[in-house]
Amino acid sequence: MRTYTALIDKIESNLRDSTNTNFSTLEIDEDLVDALWEVAQYLPRERMETFTIESRTGTASSTSSGNLVDATASQFVSGDVGKIVFNNTDKTWAEIVTYTSATTVALSKDIMASGESYEIYNNECTSRFQINIADITDQIGIIKLEYPKGTRRNYDKDGDILTVKVDRVDDSKVATSGTQPNTEVYIWFKVKHKVSQLTDFVGAVDLIAGYSAGDTSMVIDALQSSGTIEADQEFTIAGTRGIYRVTSDATIATNEATVSFYPGLESDVINDVVVTFTQST
Structure with a gap:
């Protein structure tokens, strides 16, 4: 599965526009979102x-x-x-x-x-x-x-x-x-399919007291050093049932981010439990 960067590079290469002279990165990103919806009409997840x-x-x-x-x-x-x-x-x-x-x-x-x-x-x-x-x-x-x-x-x-x-x-x-x-x-x-911009897909819960069932926000550390966890990014939590989805963009700073998500936690979660983000589909 191609990473986000590799996929963008491939699109730019196909467009013969690797320097973004004709199509900006923002335009390509917007078209990529539309393409993911269109692909899902024929081959959904x-x-x-x-x-x-x-x-x-x-x-x-x-x-x-x-x-x-x-x-x-x-x-x-x-x-x-x-x-x-x-x-x-x-x-x-x-x-x-x-x-x-x-x-x-x-x-x-x-x-x-x-x-x-x-x-x-x-x-x-x-x-x-x-x-x-x-x-x-x-x-x-x-x-x-x-x-x-x-x-x-x-x-x-x-x-x-x-x-x-x-x-x-x-x-x-x-x-x-x-x-x-x-x-x-x-x-x-x-x-619809997902394209993740993350380069490191593993983190850990960061709260000594842990989080309670029903919570919809948590601090996650042990992430990549910087970047953005985008809305709709999916993740799982070790020992907790279900797939969770990020509801708004979360900025990673010094390997840590505060992430809002849906649905609420299915059960209590303790500190340092592994969080695994879903790679591009």
Whole structure:
């Protein structure tokens, strides 16, 4: 597989413009991005992503203006911000705007009172059967969907919202991926190819205290001395399930960078664990 530099040199050679007299490096980079999308239409990569069914239920234990309080279930987490609360009693809706504690979240509207039952749904979703795939920004199509793992399902797609065609889903009880049986949806996407500008593809987690499940940013050291980790660069973390994608360009300085990524960490990560970046595809 050619490196980014070798690929650019090859393109310049084919254009008979190795000195960039007619085509600047920026123009070639922009055309390369378009070419990767076009190639993917005919020969896409395949990548599996996991999503969590959100179907927690409960009953408000007290009345608090603009809040949902459930001291009985005590089931809220910081990742609930942006999710939807449906009041089963009054048939009203609100968005979770602030996480206060395991027992309290602030809502976009004052819809909950003591004794009223509720359900929680994924961001921008209107039922427990739905997931939001808006964060998969490089996908060009869906190959298949399984829920639970190994059972292929049909689905409806409306924009970024997928509705899994099943008769029922259990109360997900917790919001952490993989900790409750039968809450994970597995989707295989067609995605565009990647050209990485990195020259060294291995680093290490750099935080003595480590990072917690759900975190979406971390410091990585033991990298190449300088450069940029570009948005959409994929990487894996030793001992942690899943493929992570950088969400914004991260500058490497003195062999270290602070990297924002999606999805949130699947589990806690300790200091000095190896991080491996995906080479060009």
